[in-house]
Amino acid sequence: MEFGIIGLGRMGGNMARRLGRKGIRIALYNRSRDVSDAIAAEAGHLACGTPEELVAALQAPRIVWLMLPAGKATEDAVSALLPLLDAGDLLVDGANAYYKDDQRRAALLADRQIDYADAGVSGGVWGLENGYCIMFGGSDVAAARLKPYMEALAPSPTTGWLHTGPVGSGHFVKMVHNGIEYGMMQAFAEGFALMKNKPGFDLDVGAIAELWRHGSVVRSWLLDLSADFLAQDSTLDAIEPFVADSGEGRWTALESIEQGVPTPVMSLALMMRFATQGKNDYAAKMLAKMRQGFGGHAVKEA
The missing domain is CATH 3.40.50.720 (NAD(P)-binding Rossmann-like Domain)
Known part of the structure; x- marks a missing residue:
């Protein structure tokens, strides 16, 4: 041994x-x-x-x-x-x-x-x-x-x-792998949000996820997992809109800056995770107050 x-x-x-x-x-x-x-x-x-x-x-x-x-x-x-x-x-x-x-x-x-x-x-x-x-x-x-x-x-x-x-090359490749994963997950999340919120169509997002698993160019393991949980609960009402980040996405974004290679999809996916963690709350409050200041628009009280 x-x-x-x-x-x-x-x-x-x-x-x-x-x-x-x-x-x-x-x-x-x-x-x-x-x-x-x-x-x-x-x-x-x-x-x-x-x-x-x-x-x-x-x-x-x-x-x-x-x-x-x-x-x-x-x-x-x-x-x-x-x-x-x-x-x-x-x-x-x-x-x-x-x-x-x-x-x-x-x-x-x-x-x-x-x-x-x-x-x-x-x-x-x-x-x-x-x-x-x-x-x-x-x-x-x-x-x-x-x-x-x-x-x-x-x-x-x-x-x-x-x-x-x-x-170093193994973890470097895994870092890029996870950056790609961030982008793919964000794209699926945004697409299904668009369909779930579309008025008038009453789309069954669980059925659509299952449909896309067969023959579609976006079929993937991430879609398989999404189809499984959406079939059980497509509202996700019991889930807090909080997404953690493990560090890999941050390292990928830093590497893109060091190399000067643009990675907008992966970097923006990381920014969206920060937004779910409450790190965009103060900025959003600033935006609301600025809008109130120049246009007299109402702000929503906490």
């Missing part, structure tokens, strides 16, 4: 389960021990109580795969693992991360002859059954070591995974 996963949230936990279904036994660590124990019992893995225990349980050279939130959680984990790993080990960040952080970490680990790879993973909660789309950056040696795990995690041994290039 040479492979361990640290972080067993929605993605990490299901990745561990999928590897277990493929007959690959690994070590697991999660901050909540009961999660590690439950997944280990289900998938035939080894649950560990500490990162130190996980590293000790793996045969060298080891592969330690992080599935933690970007930022402090991942940085703390890397710092804690650094004195535990040996030359020849491979550390992989498989969660969402900024590609420039990968390049910095890889340089830090290289000083100790520890290899590093960055893996962007797409597939969400459906990855367990359908397989994950994995784009990873790293050395050719790291790619060769990761290949059997990629083949098990992906939809098939030959599809759904790609060694994209050097360290």
